[in-house]
Amino acid sequence: MTETRERTLPTPGEVKPTQPTRRPARRRVTRGSSIGSQVGTISALFIATLYFVTPIYWLLVSATKGTGTLFNSFGLWFKDPQLGQNLRDTFNYSGHIFLRWLANSLIYAVGGAIGATLIAAAAGYALAKYTFRGREALFSCVLAGVMLPSTALALPLYLMASKVGMLDTYWAVLLPNFVSPFGVYLMRVYAASAVPDEILAAARIDGAGEIRIFFSVALRLMTPAVVTVSLFQFVAIWNNYFLPLVMLTHESLFPSSLGLVLWDSQADRAPGLYVLTVTGTAVSVVILIAAILSLQRFWRSGLTLGALK
Amino acid sequence: MQASASTQHVRRHPAARSRRRAAVILLVPFFAMFVGFFVAPIGYAVYQSLFRVHLSETLGIGGGQTTVFAGLQNYTRSFADARFVASVGRIVLFAVVEVPVMIFFAVILGLLLDSASARWPGFFRSAFFAPYGVPGVIASLMWGFLYLPSLSPVVDILGWFGLHPDFLGSGLTLWSIANIVTWSFAGYNVLVVTAQLKSISPDLIESATIDGAGQWKIARYVKLPLARPAIILATVFTIIGSLQLFAEPLVLQLIDNHVSPTYTPNLSAYNEAFQYNDYNYAAAQSVIVAVLAMILSFAFLKFTQRNGSDA
Numbered sequence: 001m002t003e004t005r006e007r008t009l010p011t012p013g014e015v016k017p018t019q020p021t022r023r024p025a026r027r028r029v030t031r032g033s034s035i036g037s038q039v040g041t042i043s044a045l046f047i048a049t050l051y052f053v054t055p056i057y058w059l060l061v062s063a064t065k066g067t068g069t070l071f072n073s074f075g076l077w078f079k080d081p082q083l084g085q086n087l088r089d090t091f092n093y094s095g096h097i098f099l100r101w102l103a104n105s106l107i108y109a110v111g112g113a114i115g116a117t118l119i120a121a122a123a124g125y126a127l128a129k130y131t132f133r134g135r136e137a138l139f140s141c142v143l144a145g146v147m148l149p150s151t152a153l154a155l156p157l158y159l160m161a162s163k164v165g166m167l168d169t170y171w172a173v174l175l176p177n178f179v180s181p182f183g184v185y186l187m188r189v190y191a192a193s194a195v196p197d198e199i200l201a202a203a204r205i206d207g208a209g210e211i212r213i214f215f216s217v218a219l220r221l222m223t224p225a226v227v228t229v230s231l232f233q234f235v236a237i238w239n240n241y242f243l244p245l246v247m248l249t250h251e252s253l254f255p256s257s258l259g260l261v262l263w264d265s266q267a268d269r270a271p272g273l274y275v276l277t278v279t280g281t282a283v284s285v286v287i288l289i290a291a292i293l294s295l296q297r298f299w300r301s302g303l304t305l306g307a308l309k
Numbered sequence: 310m311q312a313s314a315s316t317q318h319v320r321r322h323p324a325a326r327s328r329r330r331a332a333v334i335l336l337v338p339f340f341a342m343f344v345g346f347f348v349a350p351i352g353y354a355v356y357q358s359l360f361r362v363h364l365s366e367t368l369g370i371g372g373g374q375t376t377v378f379a380g381l382q383n384y385t386r387s388f389a390d391a392r393f394v395a396s397v398g399r400i401v402l403f404a405v406v407e408v409p410v411m412i413f414f415a416v417i418l419g420l421l422l423d424s425a426s427a428r429w430p431g432f433f434r435s436a437f438f439a440p441y442g443v444p445g446v447i448a449s450l451m452w453g454f455l456y457l458p459s460l461s462p463v464v465d466i467l468g469w470f471g472l473h474p475d476f477l478g479s480g481l482t483l484w485s486i487a488n489i490v491t492w493s494f495a496g497y498n499v500l501v502v503t504a505q506l507k508s509i510s511p512d513l514i515e516s517a518t519i520d521g522a523g524q525w526k527i528a529r530y531v532k533l534p535l536a537r538p539a540i541i542l543a544t545v546f547t548i549i550g551s552l553q554l555f556a557e558p559l560v561l562q563l564i565d566n567h568v569s570p571t572y573t574p575n576l577s578a579y580n581e582a583f584q585y586n587d588y589n590y591a592a593a594q595s596v597i598v599a600v601l602a603m604i605l606s607f608a609f610l611k612f613t614q615r616n617g618s619d620a
Contacts, residue, residue, distance in 0.1 A: 038428070040426070056440070056451075058451075071459055126335035147607070149553045152602075153346070153351065155591055156350035176346045179342045179343055210331030241444065241556040246583070285451075288442040291442070293442075
């Protein structure tokens with residue numbers, strides 16, 4: 001599949017990646033769409049929106065309630081709001097542990113995303129641009145890695161980490177997340193079309209070393225794929241629960257998801273924790289959704305990388 | 310033979326040698342870590358699954374544990390364990406329902422967003438995509454609250470209509486979990502589908518319109534076939550994700566006693582390892598989940614390839 005792509009490399013004249021033609025304007029052709037079909041379509045989209053947004057709205061409303069009103073008032077409307085109080089309680093609880101959890105989430109997700117992206121870009125570029133024996137065999141291993149469920153790795157990784165004494169460290173969660181087979185796959189597909197051989201040849205004639213060419217020429221041409229892979233990895237790590245769950249026992253190393261489930265599991269005995277769990281969940285959701293929506297345009301440009309073959 | 314020929318080749322071209330060295334430098338970080346964190350754990354899990362801990366009854370505290378080779382005993386034990394077999398059956402049932410529902414839902418929403426009748430596609434796309442930013446455990450905590458009769462506005466509202474569903478009852482639990490998964494990932498799949506639909510040439514849609522095709526026909530006969538690669542990609546990831554089901558039941562078991570410790574294969578493996586310290590048995594169960602996911606993904610890909618060549 002990638003073979004055919006390499007043969008259809010752009011000629012020196014058109015070095016831009018072979019992106020499909022963009023539509024000239026955002027507004028669609030509305031010809032041939034009756035009022036009836038417009039109303040039907042928009043109603044359907046609106047109902048779907050209610051489904052996706054209502055739980056988040058409920059969470060935000062609930063984050064303003066105290067223990068009493070949380071359980072004894074209609075969930076979709078405000079009752080005696082006390083958001084400031086809840087936020088203070090959540091962040092002050094147990095020596096600002098929640099702040100620590102949020103910071104840990106950021107460390108794992110940002111660190112893992114940067115590491116995984118650089119490593120995947122280097123491997124994907126090498127697989128796309130250097131010919132050597134065993135290249136396709138290596139790439140098949142990468143594809144097999146894509147199919148492997150990550151939760152199947154968590155248990156043996158735990159056992160291995162305990163053997164080398166790495167349990168309960170930042171590295172136990174960070175290092176496994178540096179490996180993204182799907183990232184390598186996307187990088188190879190993208191580098192094959194976005195990094196023309198002619199530019200590499202020109203850089204070589206100018207006397208640039210191979211590694212320097214990768215960092216100063218290829219990596220720049222691969223920017224859309226770099227952004228996409230790092231975002232994929234960021235969200236995958238932020239959302240991953242199994243790996244930190246088995247690797248960490250000290251609360252001070254927990255990411256926010258692990259910490260919030262801990263609070264939730266203790267709320268039976270300490271009902272005040274329900275309010276903290278709900279408020280903490282709301283804070284964590286607001287942060288992540290804000291990050292995702294503000295970066296959404298990068299997602300869209302990169303998402304078809306894997307599918308367009 | 311080939312090796313000596315290529316070293317000669319390298320000697321003649323210093324540029325080729327520097328390229329070879331660069332390729333190695335660029336490939337080593339990934340593949341070293343791939344071996345360390347993918348190949349080795351799987352190998353280790355397979356190895357561990359072939360052993361078992363033998364407890365000698367004569368000794369009390371302070372020992373009496375020896376690890377002995379067990380062959381395929383952990384696997385035969387897994388398949389003889391009614392609860393584990395039930396968990397595999399449950400997860401396959403879950404995937405059989407969840408995958409088509411998820412893909413159908415995502416494709417319909419994707420086509421609606423892309424259709425000429427849609428307004429504010431950016432707003433709707435963002436609304437659908439937002440739940441993807443909510444981690445699975447957080448989504449489960451949230452929906453868990455929404456399923457609890459004492460807290461849930463959904464239960465309140467349904468009550469006005471005389472409906473009293475028990476979202477955490479034995480019959481509905483699995484589908485309550487399916488709802489959480491659909492809610493979390495449908496928007497992501499919608500985005501994958503619409504990204505592919507956007508790459509369709511407007512000229513193609515234009516000429517289909519001139520030929521008199523209505524919106525429904527354009528969606529069915531032009532857009533849907535061209536969105537195929539994105540749909541296949543989304544399906545494979547949904548299959549793999551469904552079989553890995555773990556965080557959602559783990560969180561729901563806090564409030565729903567129908568979620569047993571062996572509700573899904575992953576949950577079962579987790580509990581075997583951390584509740585009963587039976588790492589060998591847990592390793593066998595992990596291997597079974599991984600093999601099942603790979604078989605189903607490959608089977609699906611083969612199926613689409615064969616169907617694709619027919620079309």
